[in-house]
Amino acid sequence: MSCYEIELRLNPEASFDQSSELIEHFTDVYFKIAEIKKRLTDALESTGTADNSNPLMNNTTIISSNAPTLPRITLKTFDGTISAWPEYRANFESLIHHHESLTPSAKLNYLRTTLSGPALALVKELPITDVNYPIAWDALIGMYENKRMIGSSLLNKLLSFSAIQNENKNDLSNFMSTFGECVSAIKTQEIADLGDFMTLHIALKCLPKSLVKTFERRQTRETMPTTKDLLKFVQRQIEILDLTASAPMSSSSSESSKKYSHDSSPKRSFTATAHSPTEKTRSRCLCDCDHFLYKCPKFIEASVDERRDFVEKNHLCTICLRSGNHQDRCDSGLTCRVCNDGHNTLLHCDMPKEADPQLSDRKERVKRKNSSSSESQAEQETADSSGDESKRVHQALKSNPTETVLLGTAVVRVKGADGRFHKVRAMIDSASMTTIIRDDCARRLGLPRDATSERIIGLADQSIPGVSASTVCIIKPNKSGKPIFRSNAVIMEKITTQMPTTSVPEPISSKYRHLQLADPRFFEPQDVQLLIGADIFPYIFTGKRETTTPNEPVALSSVFAHLQTLMIVQEVSQNLASELADPKNSYE
Incomplete structure (x- = not known):
């Protein structure tokens, strides 16, 4: 109805x-x-x-009320511990990386929230954009995806496990979790010969660290060395030891080995280094304190005659004022800063030079010696007395210049793992056969590493330690996009001391303010993070140069802008010279 x-x-x-x-x-x-x-x-x-x-x-x-509520999935975190990388990678790839509904920028956001420590440092500077996610993920893969490092880390964890003394539930549970996780993680690495890998790992533990480093430098990142490779290497080391032990060293080679035994690595610092005092060379002091005679306040305050008497009674060298030495055999190279005779400035007195024939003889002997110790000499001569003595030493120091070599430095940009170019302070050195990057700089840029067998040879054919790996550096000028250089650089813990070794005086550095400088603060001692060697050097300079006056830096035009390089002659230690008027300031 x-x-x-x-x-x-x-x-x-x-x-x-x-x-x-x-x-x-x-x-x-x-x-x-x-x-x-x-x-x-x-x-x-x-x-x-239809249904x-x-x-x-x-x-x-x-939305049916009968549907069960699933627990929220928590992502694994990663702090850069190499043994934890396999589990973290599997977890992140299954939940985030292969999730097609997530945008790359969302994946990058998830990635950053799960990282900490060194791992986060690799990607934290990357803006959260779609294009940066593959860059960040590849940077992590390049740093931590290494079968041998992961396997070795897991084996170390197993071998360092403390033996269980008493049978209890907690200790046994810890044993099960540790060994279960490590064994499973090792199997996931799919190492071809796991038994040989473990044997090699244990064998390397039995060798000296220096020998292990030499062996590792000959390996590459992609290859997996075997126990057979290690045994061949050790056998070769035995042969080398036999050959070097059977070859007698001549007297000249012995002297050369002594000369370079303290530090075989070349140091591009053109200043003399003062040797540390030893008990054998330390002379007895008037005040019985633990310092050199030329630093003794009582000796400084004494008259010249009293100083001479003290030196003669204690059989001290009249040149270096040390015991166990004699002026006829003194090789310090010191001379008086007042008269240039062969005696210490503290023993100088106003008399005709011909009045002391022994001093004239010593002067000739000192002139024939070619050893230079300018820094030691400056330290020695600061201990002069007050009054007329200090004035004469002040004038002598001001008239004695030193030389500082100013090597060319430039602020360049090096491409990092994030795809961006970062500022790096570089030194230009045509004498280096290869480009070198400092280890901390390579880590900051997130550059991938490859094992290298390359050796760095310094002065006297001495092998330089600290070569850990190599990497590819892409370099361009700081202020322009071209040219771009590509170099296979060696990674070292340290390249050189701060350059320049001393500050360039302001009157000199100010003459170059009108130029576009490759290193605007070239006059300040700063760390060198990159050394550009002969592989790039021929393509840097354009041929133009600008000079001011002789003995001042030459500005060489280059693709990086102007580089300052030359030997600078400047006055030694202005602060030291100004303080000599008050002897107390020189010996505190």
Whole structure:
């Protein structure tokens, strides 16, 4: 029964003209909707997705109160510990890296939140953009994806496990978790010969660290050395020891070995170094304190005659004022700063040079000696007395210049693992056969490393220690995009001391302010992070140069802008000369 019929029975005399029109309109709309519904249902049934694939039905199923609530998945974190890398990588790749619905920028955000320590340092400077995610992920892969390092770290963890003394649940549970995790992680590395790998690892533990470093430098990142390789290497070392032990050293080679035994690595610092005092060379002091005679306040305050008497009574050298030495055999190279005779400045007195024939003889002997110890001499001569003596020494020091070599430095940009170019202070050295980058700089840039067997040879054919690996450096000027240099650089813990070794005086450095300098603060001693060698050197300079006056730096035009290089002659230690007027300041 329709609504119309019901209303008609309730009110037979009512007028239904208008109501009938509304009912007819409603009926038309209803049947049109029913027809559309039928067509949609037929279309869904024809594609086989009428039930389970219906979005409305699926949503209803998801929000059903009977559906179980799953726990929230927590991502593993990684702090740079190499043994934890396999588990972290598997976890992150399965949940985030291979998740197609996530954008690369979202993946990078997840990546940064799961990292800490050195691992985070590799990617924390990268802006969160789609293009930076593969760069960050590749940087982590390049740093930590190393089968041998991971396997060795896991074996170390197993071998360092403390023996269980008593049978208890906690210790046994710790044993199970440690060995279970490590063994599973080692198997995931798919090492071809696991037994040989373990034997090699134990064998390397039995050798000296210096020998192990030499062996490792000959390996590459991609290869897996074997126990056989190690035995061949050790056998070769035995042969080398036999050969070097059977060859007698001549007297000249013995002297050479003594000369270079303290430090075989070349130091590009052109200043003399003062040797540390020993008990054998330390002379007895007037005040019985533990310092050299020329630093003794009582000796300084004494008259020249009293000083001479003390030196003669104690059989001290009249040149270096030390015991166990004699002026006829003194090789210090010191002379008097007042008269240039062969005696110490503290023993100088105003008399004609011809009055002491022994001093004249010593002067000739000293002149024939070619050993120079300028820094030691400066330390010696600061111990002069007050009054006229200090004035003469002050004048002598001011008139004795020293030489400082100013090597060319430049601020360049090196490409890091993040794809960006970072500022690095470099030194230009045509005498170096290869480009060298400092270890901490390579780590800061996140550069991938490869093992290298390359050796760095310094003065006297001495091998330089500290070569750990090599990497590819892409270098460009600081202020322009071209040219771009590519160099296979050696990684070392330290390249050289701060350059320049001493500050360049302001009157000299100010003459180059009008130039565009490759290193705007070339005059300040600073660390060198990169040494650009002969592999790039020929392509740097353009041939132009600018000079001011002789004995001052030459500005050489290069692709990096102007480089300052030359030997600077400057006055020695202005502070030292100004303090000599008060002897107390010189001996505190």
